[in-house]
Amino acid sequence: MSTTSHIGERIRELRKVRQLTVRQLASRVKISPSLLQKFESGDRNPAPGLIAQLARALGVGPDRLTGQPYINGAETEEQVQAVIPELRRVLLTYDNPDDPITAPRPLPVLAAEMTHVAQMRQDGQYVRMGPLLPGLLSELTHVALGSTGRDQQQAFGWLARGYRATNSLAHKLGYHDLSLTAIERVRWAAGQSGDPLMQVTAAYLKAGAMVRMGTYLPARRVLEGLLEEIDRLAPEQCLADAHVALQGAVLLKLAILEARDGEPDRARSRLDEARWNAQTLGRDTDHYEMSFGPTNLKIHEVAALIDSGDTEQALARLREWGAEQDQAEWEVPDSLAGERASHHYIDVAAARLTEGDRDGAYRDLLRARATSPSHARFHPTLRSTAATLVRLDRQQDDSIAGLARWAGV
Numbered sequence: 001m002s003t004t005s006h007i008g009e010r011i012r013e014l015r016k017v018r019q020l021t022v023r024q025l026a027s028r029v030k031i032s033p034s035l036l037q038k039f040e041s042g043d044r045n046p047a048p049g050l051i052a053q054l055a056r057a058l059g060v061g062p063d064r065l066t067g068q069p070y071i072n073g074a075e076t077e078e079q080v081q082a083v084i085p086e087l088r089r090v091l092l093t094y095d096n097p098d099d100p101i102t103a104p105r106p107l108p109v110l111a112a113e114m115t116h117v118a119q120m121r122q123d124g125q126y127v128r129m130g131p132l133l134p135g136l137l138s139e140l141t142h143v144a145l146g147s148t149g150r151d152q153q154q155a156f157g158w159l160a161r162g163y164r165a166t167n168s169l170a171h172k173l174g175y176h177d178l179s180l181t182a183i184e185r186v187r188w189a190a191g192q193s194g195d196p197l198m199q200v201t202a203a204y205l206k207a208g209a210m211v212r213m214g215t216y217l218p219a220r221r222v223l224e225g226l227l228e229e230i231d232r233l234a235p236e237q238c239l240a241d242a243h244v245a246l247q248g249a250v251l252l253k254l255a256i257l258e259a260r261d262g263e264p265d266r267a268r269s270r271l272d273e274a275r276w277n278a279q280t281l282g283r284d285t286d287h288y289e290m291s292f293g294p295t296n297l298k299i300h301e302v303a304a305l306i307d308s309g310d311t312e313q314a315l316a317r318l319r320e321w322g323a324e325q326d327q328a329e330w331e332v333p334d335s336l337a338g339e340r341a342s343h344h345y346i347d348v349a350a351a352r353l354t355e356g357d358r359d360g361a362y363r364d365l366l367r368a369r370a371t372s373p374s375h376a377r378f379h380p381t382l383r384s385t386a387a388t389l390v391r392l393d394r395q396q397d398d399s400i401a402g403l404a405r406w407a408g409v
Contacts, residue, residue, distance in 0.1 A: 006387050007051070007380075010065050012040040014058045028057040030262065042391050045350060045384040049260025049307045052214030061176060062212065066380040068174025080130040080374075084175060087166055090137045091181050094188065097141050104139040107147075107155055114140070114158045118289055121165045124339035124375030130169055137162045144189070153194035160189035160198055164289065167205060172378050183209055196233050200226055200246055201288045208253060216261045223257070226250050239280075242287040248277030249290040252300040259307040267304045271297070284335065291340050295333055299344045302351075311351040318348070342372035346382050353385055362389055362400055369403070376407070383407050 015025050026036040029050065038044040046054060048062075055062045063069075090097075104110070113136055120129040140162055144155035167182035183205050190202040203226055210219035230247045234240070239247070251274035258266035274297055284293030298321065305314035321330035332341050349364035365386060368376040376382050386404040393400050 006042045007045060007065050007384050008040040008042045011054055014060060018058055025057060029053040042388060045388055047307055052212060056214050063174055063176050080127045083130045083134055086134040088178060090134050091185055094185055097138060100142050104142045107143055110140055111158050114161050117165050118161055121168050122337040122339055124342060124372035126169050126172055126374045129165060133166055156189045157193035157195055157198055160186050160193055163189055180209060197242060197246060197288060200229060204250060211257050216257055219257055223250050223254050241281060244277050244280050245285045245287040245292040246290060248274045248292040255300055255304050256307060259304040264308045271301055271304060291337055295336055303347055306347055306351050311354045314351050315355060338372035339375045342368040342375045346379055350381055350385050353388060358389055358392060361385060365403060383409055
C-alpha cells in the first residue's frame with residue numbers, strides 16, 4: 001500500500017497550519033466537531049460539496065485536499081499523462097497556433113473523429129482519448145481560423161467539442177487549472193460557432209466548475225440565467241427536444257448546487273421541475289453531449305440526497321425504485337454512458353460506507369470499475385472510499401486491498 005495521505009490527514013495538516021481548532025473549522029463549514037474529527041481520522045469521508053467548503057475555509061483549492069493530480073502508481077499511465085504538456089501548448093496558442101506540419105484533413109473527416117472522441121469522453125475512456133486530442137485540436141484550429149462563413153462556424157462548433165473533451169480529461173486527471181482554461185476555450189469557440197445552444201452548453205460547463213469549487217452564488221446566477229436564455233431561444237415559445245433536454249440538465253445542476261449549499265427544499269423543487277422535462281421527453285437523450293432523461297433524473301435525485309447528507313434516504317430511494325422493477329434495488333440501464341453510470345456507483349458506494357455497509361460499498365466500487373475503468377481509477381471518491389475500506393478491514397482482505405492498489409492508493 002502507498003503511504004499517500006488521505007483527505008482527513010490533509011485537512012488536519014492545513015487546519016494546524018491555519019492555526020484553527022477542530023471546533024473553529026467545524027463552525028466555519030457548519031458541521032459538528034465530532035464529524036470533523038471522523039474525517040481527520042479517516043473513519044469517514046466528506047462528500048464532494050463538503051470538500052469544497054472545507055477547502056474554502058482553509059484557503060486552498062479542493063484539489064489540495066483530494067491530492068490531485070495523482071502522480072504515483074496507477075496514475076503513471078504514460079499515454080494519458082504525456083499529453084498534458086502538449087494540451088497546455090495547444091490551449092495557450094488557441095488563436096495564434098504554430099504552422100501546421102501537414103495540411104489539416106477535411107472538416108468532415110475531423111468531425112467524424114471528434115464524434116468518436118466525444119463518445120470516448122462520455123464512456124470515460126481517457127487513456128484512449130487523450131493521445132488523440134492535441135493533434136485533432138490543432139487541425140480543427142487551423143480549419144476554423146482559415147475558413148469563412150458556414151464552414152468556419154461548423155469548425156468552431158467541433159472545436160468547442162474538442163475543448164470540452166479536454167476539460168473532461170484535465171478535470172478527471174486532477175489538472176484543474178488546465179480544466180478551467182479548457183472551459184474558457186469552449187466558451188471562445190462556442191461564441192463563434194453560430195449555435196446559441198452550444199453557447200448555453202459552454203456556460204453550463206463554467207457553472208459546473210463553479211459548483212465544484214463551492215462558489216454557489218455566482219453559479220446559481222449563471223444557471224438561472226441559462227434557464228431564461230433557453231426559453232428565449234425556443235422558437236415561438238415552443239421548446240424543441242434539445243431545448244427541453246438542456247433545460248433539464250441545467251435544472252439538475254441547480255438541484256446539486258442547492259443540495260451542496262444546504263438547501264434541500266430548493267434541491268427538491270429543482271428536481272420536480274426537471275421531472276417535467278424528463279416526462280416530456282419520455283426517454284434518455286444526449287443533446288449537446290448532455291445526458292438527460294428519466295435515468296439521469298433518478299441518478300441526480302440520489303446524488304442530491306447524498307450531497308444533502310441524507311444517505312439513508314438515498315439508499316431507501318434505490319430500494320423503492322427497485323421494487324417497481326421487481327428487484328432489490330434500482331439498476332441503471334445498460335445504455336447509460338459509462339462515465340455517468342460509474343459516477344453513480346461511486347456515489348452510492350460512499351453512501352453505503354457512511355451507513356456502515358462495507359460489503360455493499362466494495363461491490364459498488366467494483367461495479368464502477370467494471371463500467372468505466374479509467375473514470376473509476378482517477379476518481380477521488382473511489383480512492384477515498386477504497387482507502388477507508390482498507391483502514392476499517394480487520395480481516396485484511398486482499399481483494400479490498402487489491403482494489404485500493406489498483407486505484408493507486
